[in-house]
Amino acid sequence: MTQTIHQFVPNFASGDAIGTHVRHSQRVLRDAGFRSEIFYDEAQASVKKLGRHWSQFDRARDGEDGRAWILFQLSTGSAMTDAVLELDLPYGVYFHNVTPPSFFERWEPGAAENLRRALHDVRRLAPRSRFALANSRFSEQTLVEVGYSPTEVVPVLFDYAELHDAPNAKVLARLRRDEGTRVLFIGRVAPNKCQHDLIAAVAAYREVFDATARLTLVGGRTSNVYYRSLEVLADELGVADSVELTDSIPDDEKLAYWQAADVYLNLSEHEGFTVPLVEAMHLGVPIVAFASSAVSETLGDAGILLTDKDPVVVAAAIDRVVRDEALRKELVDAGYERARTFAVEATGPVLVDAVKRAVAGG
Amino acid sequence: MAASATSFPRAALAEEIAAAADEREGDPSFPSARIAKIRSLAARLGAAKVDPGDIRHAALLLERHAVIDLQVPTASRVPGVQLVKRAVKQLMIWYLRFLAAQVTALGHATARFGVTVASRVDSMEAEIEELRARVARLEGE
Numbered sequence: 001m002t003q004t005i006h007q008f009v010p011n012f013a014s015g016d017a018i019g020t021h022v023r024h025s026q027r028v029l030r031d032a033g034f035r036s037e038i039f040y041d042e043a044q045a046s047v048k049k050l051g052r053h054w055s056q057f058d059r060a061r062d063g064e065d066g067r068a069w070i071l072f073q074l075s076t077g078s079a080m081t082d083a084v085l086e087l088d089l090p091y092g093v094y095f096h097n098v099t100p101p102s103f104f105e106r107w108e109p110g111a112a113e114n115l116r117r118a119l120h121d122v123r124r125l126a127p128r129s130r131f132a133l134a135n136s137r138f139s140e141q142t143l144v145e146v147g148y149s150p151t152e153v154v155p156v157l158f159d160y161a162e163l164h165d166a167p168n169a170k171v172l173a174r175l176r177r178d179e180g181t182r183v184l185f186i187g188r189v190a191p192n193k194c195q196h197d198l199i200a201a202v203a204a205y206r207e208v209f210d211a212t213a214r215l216t217l218v219g220g221r222t223s224n225v226y227y228r229s230l231e232v233l234a235d236e237l238g239v240a241d242s243v244e245l246t247d248s249i250p251d252d253e254k255l256a257y258w259q260a261a262d263v264y265l266n267l268s269e270h271e272g273f274t275v276p277l278v279e280a281m282h283l284g285v286p287i288v289a290f291a292s293s294a295v296s297e298t299l300g301d302a303g304i305l306l307t308d309k310d311p312v313v314v315a316a317a318i319d320r321v322v323r324d325e326a327l328r329k330e331l332v333d334a335g336y337e338r339a340r341t342f343a344v345e346a347t348g349p350v351l352v353d354a355v356k357r358a359v360a361g362g
Numbered sequence: 363m364a365a366s367a368t369s370f371p372r373a374a375l376a377e378e379i380a381a382a383a384d385e386r387e388g389d390p391s392f393p394s395a396r397i398a399k400i401r402s403l404a405a406r407l408g409a410a411k412v413d414p415g416d417i418r419h420a421a422l423l424l425e426r427h428a429v430i431d432l433q434v435p436t437a438s439r440v441p442g443v444q445l446v447k448r449a450v451k452q453l454m455i456w457y458l459r460f461l462a463a464q465v466t467a468l469g470h471a472t473a474r475f476g477v478t479v480a481s482r483v484d485s486m487e488a489e490i491e492e493l494r495a496r497v498a499r500l501e502g503e
Contacts, residue, residue: 102410106419191407200404207393207400208386228422229407232477236403301372308380311400316383317376327370334368 003359004035004068008054010078012040014047015251017156017275018075018096023050024157025071025094028348029355037062041080054083063089069359072125074098077117081124092131092358094154097139097272097294098122103192107223122146131358133351135273138294152354155347156273160282160339167255175260180212181205181322184261184285185276186254189245190222192270195230197290197309201265201318203237204311209319213242215265216257220248261285263318266295267309274298278342281335286328288317302334399488417483421476428469430462 007026013019022038029036038051062068070089072080075096084091098119104112123146126132132148134140135156143151175182183202187193195217202215221227227245234243246253264280266289277298280287287303289295296305304317321328340346386392406416413419432455436447 106410194408196404196407200400203400204397207396225419225422225426226407228425229418232418232422233403233407236481237400301368304375304379305372306376306379310383311404312387312397313380313383316386317379320375320379320382327375330369 002033002035004064005029005071005355005359006037006039006057006062006068007071007073008039008080008084009051009073010041010076010080012038012043012047012051014044017158017273018073019044019047020158020275021094021096021156022073023047024159024344024348025351026050028157028344028352031348032352032356034355035068039080041078054080057083057087059087059089063087069130071355074122074125075118077114077121081121084125085128090130091125091128092133092355093125093129093143093148094133094135095122095139095143095272096135096156097142097270099190099192099270103190103270104223107191107226107229111223130361131354133354136294137297139272150358154351154354155342156275157344157347157351158275158278158342159344160279162251163255163258163279163283165252165255167259168250168252169256171253171256172259175256178212178214180214181210181262181318182260183213183215183263183265183318184218184257185216185265186218186257186279187266187268187274187276188219188222189217189227189230189247191226193219193268194290194309195226196233197267197311197314198265199230199234199237199239199243200311201267201309201314202243203239205315205318206239206242208312208315210322213318214244215239215242216244216246216261218246218249218254218257258283258285263288263321265314265318266290267314268292268295271295271298277303278339282339284332284335286321286331287335288314288321290314300334300338302338303331417476417480421473421480424476425469425473428466428473430458430465432458432462434458 007022009018009022011018012022026036026038039054039057040051041054043051057063066089068089070084070091072084072091072093073096074093075098098115101112101115104115126147129148132143132151133154134143134151137153140151140153185195185198189195198215198217202213206213230245234240264285264287266274266277266287268290269292271293273294277287277289277295281302287299289299289303289305290309291305291307299305304321306313306317321331434451436444436451438444438447
């Protein structure tokens with residue numbers, strides 16, 4: 001008999017890690033013979049047609065009178081938590097991790113409150129959850145601490161094919177006109193991602209090693225106040241002309257930044273899983289990163305992992321990667337190898353097996 | 363995944379880099395004052411709590427809250443009220459836009475003023491520190 005497992009996702013977007021993961025999860029589950037639909041609370045216009053609002057979930061029809069399962073993509077506080085609990089269907093969660101509210105307290109008290117709610121929801125869902133999947137061992141640890149069982153790590157699903165479209169030629173030409181080392185970071189502008197440390201590191205690198213170096217921060221704003229503080233910081237450090245905050249940009253422009261990058265720098269203090277690190281590995285951009293949260297396990301040996309993010313130490317690491325050809329080649333090769341382990345061809349079956357085991361166990 | 367054999371053992375490499383940074387910092391030509399400024403300004407943004415005297419943060423909060431949201435909620439559970447609210451919103455929107463633009467401009471100007479004052483205070487504090495150090499040196503001679 002065909003088994004059904006529907007995905008519930010609070011925010012369904014086209015370009016972010018969760019939205020991409022949800023779309024690929026649906027594909028691999030369907031390919032494995034599951035019936036699987038997507039239900040969301042909020043959705044971007046471009047992906048709305050791929051699912052339905054959760055209020056349209058019919059327990060008799062969609063829930064097959066209690067036989068269907070739910071896979072809840074847990075990352076934020078949402079009204080869907082109550083819906084999942086009230087539906088009284090067997091469910092499991094896929095935990096994308098929740099940023100500790102303390103990072104946002106100072107910048108966006110409202111966002112901090114939402115994160116507290118999300119952590120509360122993580123605890124509320126635990127007792128009746130039949131299985132729990134996490135995007136990393138780091139995230140799995142949180143699930144175990146709040147009582148989920150059984151738990152398993154299934155990396156985020158995404159497809160490298162999207163990274164091989166043509167880059168925006170105009171942007172690429174502009175980037176290639178500039179001299180100097182080009183340092184890149186991709187991720188939402190949020191206090192836990194510590195873009196201020198990136199600006200400080202590149203300011204120090206310009207001061208000590210390469211006065212023409214540039215930093216590009218690609219990513220939309222999670223905190224406007226933090227975003228403005230970064231602009232002010234760059235200005236006060238006299239590097240405003242060398243630090244580019246792009247905000248959200250189309251994929252083809254992002255690809256141009258990838259192609260022009262000499263080093264990918266990540267000094268984030270909290271990541272559940274870091275898709276751009278894997279993208280950097282796949283695209284052959286050497287990585288310097290701060291060893292925090294899930295960064296170390298995502299990167300493995302395929303980059304330079306620092307335990308100190310003092311601007312001068314980070315600057316020295318960038319300098320080493322840029323100047324030492326043999327090290328650079330070794331990091332790039334190690335990155336290619338590691339990136340293969342995160343390809344959807346490798347991770348899709350891990351998800352399917354985990355779901356099959358859970359459903360078979362009832 | 364098992365760690366692969368590497369010509370540059372990663373832990374040793376990180377230590378090597380830290381040592382290279384230390385060495386660089388000990389060089390007489392190292393731009394110590396400039397790096398101290400970089401460390402101090404970045405550390406401010408990394409702090410979990412705001413220093414009550416942080417004028418920059420206060421100015422940026424002001425700037426953020428000076429943005430007036432013109433999307434007034436029009437939902438209502440009372441039948442017909444939603445339509446009335448929508449109509450009022452449509453009628454008032456030109457007026458609200460005019461007011462909001464002025465409030466936002468005032469907020470931005472005030473925030474810019476705050477950031478400028480903060481920068482001036484910082485550079486004065488740095489000068490005072492430098493003068494103190496010079497006085498201490500001269501007194502010691």
